[in-house]
Amino acid sequence: MKLYSYFRSSAAYRVRIALNLKHIDHQLLTVNLLKSEQQSADYMAKNPQGLLPALETEQGVLAQSLAILEYLEETYPETPLLIGNAWQKAQIRNICYAIACDIHPVDNLRVLKYLTSELGVDDDAKNAWYRHWVEVGFDSIEKLLSENCQFCVGDKPTLADVCLVPQVFNAIRFKVDMNKYPKIAAVYQHCNTLSAFSDAAPQNQPDAV
Amino acid sequence: MKLYSYFRSSAAYRVRIALNLKHIDHQLLTVNLLKSEQQSADYMAKNPQGLLPALETEQGVLAQSLAILEYLEETYPETPLLIGNAWQKAQIRNICYAIACDIHPVDNLRVLKYLTSELGVDDDAKNAWYRHWVEVGFDSIEKLLSENCQFCVGDKPTLADVCLVPQVFNAIRFKVDMNKYPKIAAVYQHCNTLSAFSDAAPQNQPDAV
Numbered sequence: 029m030k031l032y033s034y035f036r037s038s039a040a041y042r043v044r045i046a047l048n049l050k051h052i053d054h055q056l057l058t059v060n061l062l063k064s065e066q067q068s069a070d071y072m073a074k075n076p077q078g079l080l081p082a083l084e085t086e087q088g089v090l091a092q093s094l095a096i097l098e099y100l101e102e103t104y105p106e107t108p109l110l111i112g113n114a115w116q117k118a119q120i121r122n123i124c125y126a127i128a129c130d131i132h133p134v135d136n137l138r139v140l141k142y143l144t145s146e147l148g149v150d151d152d153a154k155n156a157w158y159r160h161w162v163e164v165g166f167d168s169i170e171k172l173l174s175e176n177c178q179f180c181v182g183d184k185p186t187l188a189d190v191c192l193v194p195q196v197f198n199a200i201r202f203k204v205d206m207n208k209y210p211k212i213a214a215v216y217q218h219c220n221t222l223s224a225f226s227d228a229a230p231q232n233q234p235d236a237v
Numbered sequence: 238m239k240l241y242s243y244f245r246s247s248a249a250y251r252v253r254i255a256l257n258l259k260h261i262d263h264q265l266l267t268v269n270l271l272k273s274e275q276q277s278a279d280y281m282a283k284n285p286q287g288l289l290p291a292l293e294t295e296q297g298v299l300a301q302s303l304a305i306l307e308y309l310e311e312t313y314p315e316t317p318l319l320i321g322n323a324w325q326k327a328q329i330r331n332i333c334y335a336i337a338c339d340i341h342p343v344d345n346l347r348v349l350k351y352l353t354s355e356l357g358v359d360d361d362a363k364n365a366w367y368r369h370w371v372e373v374g375f376d377s378i379e380k381l382l383s384e385n386c387q388f389c390v391g392d393k394p395t396l397a398d399v400c401l402v403p404q405v406f407n408a409i410r411f412k413v414d415m416n417k418y419p420k421i422a423a424v425y426q427h428c429n430t431l432s433a434f435s436d437a438a439p440q441n442q443p444d445a446v
Contacts, residue, residue, distance in 0.1 A: 077335060077377040087324050094338065095330035102323040114311040115296050121304035126286060128334075129303065133342040142369070147358060160351070168286040 029054040030084040032074065034061045035233035038132055039093035040081035041194035044228035046097050049185055050104045058235040061137060094128055097187055109187045120181050123169060123188035127195045131165035135198070158202045166199070166209045173211040178218040185219065193219050197230065238263040239293040241283065243270045244442035247341055248302035249290035250403035253437035255306050258394055259313045267444040270346060303337055306396055318396045329390050332378060332397035336404045340374035344407070367411045375408070375418045382420040387427040394428065402428050406439065 031047065031054050033040040047054050059065045059080055067078045075082040075091045083090045083099075090096050101110050110117045133139070135158050143149040143157060169192070173180060180188035196216040200206060206213045219225040230236055240256065240263050242249040256263050268274045268289055276287045284291040284300045292299045292308075299305050310319050319326045342348070344367050352358040352366060378401070382389060389397035405425040409415060415422045428434040439445055 076380045077339075079339070090327050090331065092331045092334040092338070094334050095327045098330055099323055099327040102326070114308055117311065118299050118304045118308040121307055122299065122301045125301040125303050125337075129301070129338055129342050130286075130288070133338050134345075134348055136343075139343055142366070143356075146369075147352075147356065147362060147366075149356060153356060157351070157356075160355075171285045 030057055031055070032057050032059050032071070032080060032082040032084070033233070034059055034080050035230040035236045037061060037080045038194040038198055041197070041228055041230065042093045042190050043081050043083065043096050045190045045193065045225055046100055046109060048224035048228055049109060049190070050100060050107045052100065052104055056234065060235070094124065097190065101187070109185065109190060111182060111184060111186055116181070120186045120188045123172060123180050124191045126165060126169055127191040131161055131195055134161045155202060159204050162195070162199045162202070162204050166204070166212055170209045170211055173215065175211070177211060177215060180215055185222065185224070189215060189219050192216065193225055239266055240264070241266050241268050241280070241289060241291040241293070242442070243268055243289050244439040244445045246270060246289045247403040247407055250406070250437055250439065251302045251399050252290050252292065252305050254399045254402065254434055255309055255318060255396070257433035257437055258318060258399070259309060259316045261309065261313055265443065269444070303333065306399065310396070318394065318399060320391060320393060320395055325390070329395045329397045332381060332389050333400045335374060335378055336400040340370055340404055343370045364411060368413050371404070371408045371411070371413050375413070375421055379418045379420055382424065384420070386420060386424060389424055394431065394433070398424060398428050401425065402434055
C-alpha cells in the first residue's frame with residue numbers, strides 16, 4: 029500500500045496512526061499542500077477529488093480519510109479500532125464525526141485561504157475563526173469523555189482517538205487553550221506515549237519543515 | 238424510536254430517508270433551528286452536542302447523522318444501504334464523506350451565521366460562499382458517478398444517495414446551476430421518484446414552512 033500524505037494534513041495524520049496501530053506495511057509518498065501538488069495532473073489521476081490523503085491499494089486508489097479508516101477496519105480486523113457492539117461503535121463514530129464533520133472541514137486550509145483571499149479576512153480574524161470552531165467542537169467532546177480516561181472510549185485506542193489526536197495537534201498550533209479541556213488533553217497526552225501515535229505525528233514525517 | 242428533526246436540516250433529512258428505506262417505525266419530533274431550540278436545556282439533555290439530528294433508541298440517544306446511519310445499517314441489515322464487499326463499501330462511503338465532510342459542514346447554518354454576524358459578510362458574498370463549496374464538491378462527485386446511472390453506486394439506493402439528495406435539495410435552494418452536474422441531477426431526480434426519498438423531503442415534513 030502507498031499512502032499519499034502531507035505532514036500537517038490532519039486527515040492524512042489519521043490514516044498514518046491507523047496504519048501504525050494495525051501494523052500495516054506501507055510506503056509513504058508526500059504531496060505538498062502548500063505548493064498545491066494535490067491538484068497536479070499526476071495526483072488528480074490518482075484521486076480526482078484533489079485532496080489528501082489517498083491510499084493506493086491493489087484494487088485501486090481510495091480517497092476520504094474516514095472511508096479509508098472504515099476500509100482498513102474491514103480488511104484488517106486484527107487490532108480493531110471500532111470495538112464492541114453496534115451501540116458502542118456508534119459512540120466511537122459519534123466522536124469521529126464530531127471532529128471530522130463539525131470541526132476539521134470548517135478549519136481546513138482551503139477554507140482559511142478562501143477567508144483571506146476572497147473575503148479579505150485578516151490574520152487575527154482568521155485565527156479567531158479557527159479557534160472558535162475548535163472550541164465549539166471541543167466543548168461538546170469534553171462532555172462525552174469519562175473522568176480519568178486514557179482513551180476516548182473504553183481502555184484501548186479506537187477510531188475516536190485516531191481522529192482526536194490530529195485535531196488536538198492543530199488546536200495547539202493555533203493556540204487553543206487546552207486547559208479548558210482536561211479530559212481531551214489527557215487522552216492526547218496518553219495516546220502520544222504510544223509509538224503508533226507519536227510516529228505518525230507531523231514533526232516525525234519525512235516532509236516535516 | 239424518536240427522531241429529532243428540523244425540516245430543512247440536511248443531516249436530519251439523511252436519517253429520515255434511511256429510516257424510510259429501511260421501513261423502521263419511528264416518531265418524528267421537531268426542533269426549530271431558526272429559534273435555536275437545539276440549544277434548549279431540554280434538547281441539550283438529550284444531545285449535549287446541541288445539533289440535529291438525534292435518534293432516541295431504547296439504549297439511549299445517538300447523535301451525528303453518519304453515526305446514526307452506520308448504527309441503523311448494523312442493527313437493521315435488511316434493505317442494506319452499504320452494499321458489496323469492503324472495496325465497494327469504500328466507494329459508497331467515499332461519496333458520503335465527500336458530501337458530509339467536504340461540503341455540508343462548511344455551508345452549515347451556524348457557519349453562515351458566523352460569516353454574517355462576526356465577519357460582516359453581506360448576503361451576496363454569503364451566497365457565493367455557499368455555492369462555491371457546493372460546486373467544488375459537486376465537481377468531484379460528478380467525476381465519480383457513472384454515465385446514465387440512477388443511483389450513485391450500483392443499481393440500488395445506498396448511503397451515498399442518502400447523503401447526496403439532501404445536499405442537492407439545498408444546492409437548488411441556493412441557486413447552484415445543476416445543469417453543470419447532469420449525473421448528480423439524474424440521481425437526484427431518480428431517487429425522488431421513490432417514496433422513501435420524497436416522503437423525507439423538507440416540504441413534506443410536519444414543520445415545513
